[in-house]
Amino acid sequence: MSLEDWLNKRWYPAAEGGIDSSMPLPLLAPLELAFRQGSRLRKLRNSPEPLPVPVIVVGNITVGGAGKTPLVAELGRWLQERGRKPGIISRGYGGRAKHYPYSVSAQSHPLESGDEPLMLHLMTGLPVMVSPKRAEAAEALIAEHGCDVIISDDGLQHYGLWRSMEICVVDGQRGLGNEHLLPRGPLRESPERLGSVDMVVVNGEPNALVESQCGDQADFVMELAPSLWHQFNLDQTSTLKLESGPEAGPCHAVAAIGNPQRFFNALRNLGYTVMEMPFPDHHQFTQHELQLDGETPVIMTMKDAVKCRDFWQSHWWAMEVQAQLPDIFYQRIHQHLESFQPA
Incomplete structure (x- = not known):
């Protein structure tokens, strides 16, 4: 278990199926107090000048x-x-x-x-x-x-x-x-x-x-609703915006975001059989990490897709969601x- 997973089970016990405790991580209480005081000081020290626009x-x-x-x-x-x-x-x-x-x-x-x-x-x-x-x-x-x-x-x-x-x-x-x-x-x-x-x-x-x-x-x-699918052009700089993505079925789902389960569940709701590939938030991908079977669609978030343009493959897709x-x-x-x- 990664440190991130270990912390999430204690930070979000109800959502992550973790450890529910009335006194979570008591040994970290002094550090929490120091963080609280630092946050207050940071706020007091700043009095920025207004800008001319909202x-x-x-x-x-x-x-x-x-x-x-x-x-x-x-x-x-x-x-x-x-x-x-x-x-x-x-x-x-x-x-x-x-x-x-x-x-x-x-x-x-x-x-x-x-x-x-x-x-x-x-x-x-x-x-x-x-x-x-x-x-x-x-x-x-x-x-x-x-x-x-x-x-x-x-x-x-x-x-x-x-x-x-x-x-x-x-x-x-x-x-x-x-x-x-x-x-x-x-x-x-x-x-x-x-x-x-x-x-x-x-x-x-x-x-x-x-x-x-x-x-x-x-x-x-x-609500975040799937709106467009993207694939990158061969020049690796521009993206094609498509109305539909790969046919529903098995897929490798790649997510290096704060809450990857939200993305995986969205794909399941669209009918995909999801093989989960969670990574730490803001993870920088290498080509080797995503060398899978070469055929099964790989679906990722837009945030992750922009980090994979240099080695984009034709069976990879990025799903854009729109806030409603x-x-x-x-x-x-x-x-x-x-x-x-x-x-």
């Missing part, structure tokens, strides 16, 4: 995937369809560019840009700017692309970035786990943080645990933009 931060308070990136993509598409000029900023986890801010293009390599920024650019076609200092990335998007709305992919805890709106995404099955802070639990901030954000979006119908943890703070339920939200969610976004006044 900045919408989409993030979570847990480590691992909660579904924020598909929501970022959907929000960007929705804004663009309504005549706005949105741009996306990211820290670019897993990438190391030669300079920052780094402008993501279709030719970018995930080792430079990070996997999620490249995925977002390929999915939406929107300008994506990466920098460990997200405010720097936002300023570059405004100056270079004339963006009138900035969407931050993650960053609720990045208090060096000024924001006009905060959206927190919560996994509908995992929720807040054991409700402890790192490293004793999966939380990057305390559960009370949900009360200070503008909207809480639950990814998937919440189970009883999540309902009890979020209570009336959960504003909307989001109620109309009132978009009404809240519209109201915020209409009422925004530059400082």
Whole structure:
């Protein structure tokens, strides 16, 4: 069992079939206290200058995937369809560019840009700017692309970035786990943080645990629906968007995301017989790792596919999911933009 699996069984006992305890990982309590104090100090030390355009931060308070990136993509598409000029900023986890801010293009390599920024650019076609200092990335998007709305992919805890709106995404099955802070639990901030954000979006119908943890703070339920299939061209830079993927049947399912079971279950719901291949979040693939039988379809997430372009094979497929939200969610976004006044 990997360390990640070992921790997940203790962080998310209800969702992972793990160890349910009223005192989880007690030896880590001093480290949890130190993390809590460090988080408070980091917040107090930052008083960023406002930006001239709305900045919408989409993030979570847990480590691992909660579904924020598909929501970022959907929000960007929705804004663009309504005549706005949105741009996306990211820290670019897993990438190391030669300079920052780094402008993501279709030719970018995930080792430079990070996997999620490249995925977002390929999915939406929107300008994506990466920098460990997200405010720097936002300023570059405004100056270079004339963006009138900035969407931050993650960053609720990045208090060096000024924001006009905060959206927190919560996994509908995992929720807040054991409700402890790192490293004793999966939380990057305390559960009370949900009360200070503008909207809480639950990814998937919440189970009883999540309902009890979020209570009336959960504003909307989001569903992730398969929307397009992708295969990369031989030039390894562009992607073909297809209406249908491989025929339902056996497949190797590859996922290096925060919650791979969500992806595996989605494929099963489409009729596939799934041979699971989970990897740690943000894993950098090698060609050797995916040399399987050469015939059975290999299906992966878009986030993983962008890391496999250099050795893409014809029987590999990437499944894009689209966030589906109620109309009132978009009404809240519209109201915020209409009422925004530059400082």
